[in-house]
Amino acid sequence: MSVVTEGRTLTAKGAATRARIVAVAARLVYENGVAGTSLEQVRDAAGISNSQLYHYFDDKQALVRAVIRHNTEAVLGADDASVTRLDSFVALEAWRDAVVANQRRQHGVGGCPLGSLVGELADVDDSARRELDESFRRWSDAIAVGLTSMRERGLLRADADPARLALAVLASLQGGLVLTQTRHSPEPLEVALDGAIALIRSHAT
Amino acid sequence: MSVVTEGRTLTAKGAATRARIVAVAARLVYENGVAGTSLEQVRDAAGISNSQLYHYFDDKQALVRAVIRHNTEAVLGADDASVTRLDSFVALEAWRDAVVANQRRQHGVGGCPLGSLVGELADVDDSARRELDESFRRWSDAIAVGLTSMRERGLLRADADPARLALAVLASLQGGLVLTQTRHSPEPLEVALDGAIALIRSHAT
The missing domain is CATH 1.10.10.60 (Homeodomain-like)
Structure with a gap:
């Protein structure tokens, strides 16, 4: 084998x-x-x-790329980030609660296993930057799957753009994690995700 | 002297x-x-x-703290981030256009002078983390000043919470910059800030 x-x-x-x-x-x-x-x-x-x-x-760059892929599988496969099932407001709120609870457990330490690498790598290791970009694209695509389902099932209006909303959700998550990692408190993440869900809700039928 | x-x-x-x-x-x-x-x-x-x-x-830590303070003054004093004047939807949209144009000029390279330091510093240098936290608090406070003015002038409803909205805006900015620095494209930042402004607009009278 x-x-x-x-x-x-x-x-x-x-x-x-x-x-x-x-x-x-x-x-x-x-x-x-x-x-x-x-x-x-x-x-x-x-x-x-x-x-x-x-x-x-x-070399080290090859190992770093492997770490990014490893973290991507961990993030996209984690129970509290089961983004492919974010296909209802109940699911979105349960996801928010799970990622906030996770940050509360770790006292805001650590940040996103992908996002926390961007500042250090994006401008100095282009192969890592492209690997991270691919990971974020997969992540927002996965979020968009649930939002597309919500639109198809009439939970969101026809003018809701799942791809744009998914990117906004991912940005709120990443920025919320940056602020939570800095403050050592889950509060900024919770506020950011509340905002993202309110944005989706503003497209509800 | x-x-x-x-x-x-x-x-x-x-x-x-x-x-x-x-x-x-x-x-x-x-x-x-x-x-x-x-x-x-x-x-x-x-x-x-x-x-x-x-x-x-x-030592190096003292110099890093001075760099964070220097970058904070640069960010809070920059023309395109004149956050103290974000007191109307026109001002918010002009600010979004300016920060997106800035990222377009630099092809998404560089990220936020404060946010891009978080992943590298927050968990290994607590004095830097606290300095960054203070900077982000000043930043969201400055955004909240404009939103409070909008609420007082009747542009936002009484139930709008300027402090929470400001934190959500800052998270969208930070996360948008993480994704823009990774993609080398201003698009994620623009989508994130559009989302933040739409969130504020959902509290309009």
Whole structure:
């Protein structure tokens, strides 16, 4: 059994090792930022050798891209961000409550696993920037699926634009997380998401 | 003539030198991030000695706090962010057009001089986090001043909450900038600010 990842053919065991390295790197990057995470730290924390590390990743940029993809799957697959099911006002409000509760649990520390990387990476690593852009596009597309369903089912007026509303929701989420991470309080996120839901509601039939 | 800055009494010449160092540091941090900017680079770019640098700043954290204050004055004083005058829908739309045009000119590069520092600093430098929090509070307070005036003049209903609306506007701006910096396009920012203004408009009389 083999798995093709990023142009490399890996055995099942190799794929598992690679996944473990990426998970370790994602944790270190979340805690210390990209600049604050060295390949040596990833190697030591994953308990592997240099040659193993370079067997899977050409360089730090390649590992960072893998971390972004890993975080994207985590965000889009998380229970509290099950954006594909945001197809009613009840679902939207439950989602808001879940992401706010999550921030309350972690006292506003950490920010978005994707958004918190933008300031550090977007202008200095174009491959990371494009990877993050792809992740945000998938994210807003997923939000738009639910809003499109709401429009089709007559919950939103015909003039509601699901793609634009989804982008506005994602912006409110990202900005709310920036302010919540700065204030160490979930309040700004809650206010931002309340605003986003009120915006959607202003298009209700 | 002397100036007291951060507990240090400086001559006018000293204050000018300090301001020059901070401006150089702010530019380097904006281009390369905090981790990507060393005190040695700031020293060399400002054309000063180590002893001069340490005369004004105890350490890198102190310089970073000064950069945040410098960027706060730049943001709150900028023509296109003259938030204290956001006291009508015409003013809000002109502000949106100005900040979007600004991002269009710079092709979405750079992000917010304050917001783009959050991901890198908030969880690893608590003094910087508190400085950024103070800046965002001043920013949303300034936006709230205009919205309060709109409510007093009967443009917004009595049930409009200027403080909450201002925080939602700031979140939309910050999140819009995160997405615009990632996409290298002003579009997400424009959609986010359109959403914020529509939210305010939903409270119009």
